[in-house]
Amino acid sequence: MKEKIEKLKKQLIDALKTAKSDEIVRNLEVDFLGRKGKFNDIMKSLKDMSDDMKKTVGRLANEVKTELEVAVQKKYAQLEAEELGQIADTEWLDVTVPGIRPIVGHRHLISKFIDDIELIFGKMGFSVADGPDIETEHYCFNQLNIPPDHPARDMQDTFWVKNLDKTVLRTQTSPVQVRFMEAHEPPVRIISLGKTFRKDNDATHSPMFHQCEGLMVGENVSMANLKAILTHFMQQVFEDSSIKTRFRISFFPFVEPGLEVDCTCPICHGEGKIENVPCKLCKQTGWLEIGGAGMVHPKVLENVGYDSKKYTGFAFGMGLDRMVMIKYRINHLRLFFENDLRFIEQF
């Protein structure tokens, strides 16, 4: 019986040496040391032995069983250590390797341009006013001297807001003029920059675009002031002191006279060509259209309770996206809003 016990011990020790997984060790444990295992068979056979044999064989069987139980636990521990070692190998962390620099974003080109404009006008004493993107018909049209059914409403293809009576996505930043004048007494000197919306869509027209509105009202404010301020602004924003501006007569119901504002092309400097090559940007005219302007209509001043005999003022509204296109030679408006990082990261 003693040999049988020693043989079982050797079998299990040998099997444990080659066991490569917890599962194999568990099967060996059950097979040798479990309730129905080989060692229990020996224990069961003790009852048929003499008392002396019972004692010696029983003691030996218990000692070997304990020894083997320890060997099994050691094997489990060894396998676990090996597994951890492998993980450590595959997830090896070399703290001396230089880190991966996180991608740091920056402000969008249009947002940066808005900051630039605020700075330029800020130095000329203009403060910044805000208005809602979703505007009432009252402020977007009526108060700007564009009553219902006036043909001037057709100049702007409007998004009306469903289920909200007489409400539009603002087609222009001009309603901010009215909102500001209603809340403040003259003198007024503000700009307002933000999103505007129209049912347009091509290379130079986007359904959502940005405008910069300007308004200056006070005593003796004249068109000469308008010209001086816009010329200085254009020179600053295009970083070219040779830029000139010109006014062409136009129509906007909230100003009289109404004007289109052009500036000399910053690429060909008003020549229409560069070294005899026709300038594509200004289509050889030497001029670029920047926005609308004019002297605030007395009706608009009166709508907000200003004395139109005492106060005069000018207003202007420029398309920001077009100016950014000119400044950075970008040929399609869509690029601003597609969020393609290959484009955005260039600026």
Ligand code: FA5
């Ligand atoms: C206006 O919106 C007037 N509110 C401007 C104004 C203000 C006139 C104050 C007088 C006094 P207009 O519709 O021309 O004007 O638009 C002004 C500028 O917005 C245009 O010159 C153009 O640069 C830009 N613009 C108009 N529609 C779009 C569009 N769909 N996409 C991109 N830019 C546009």
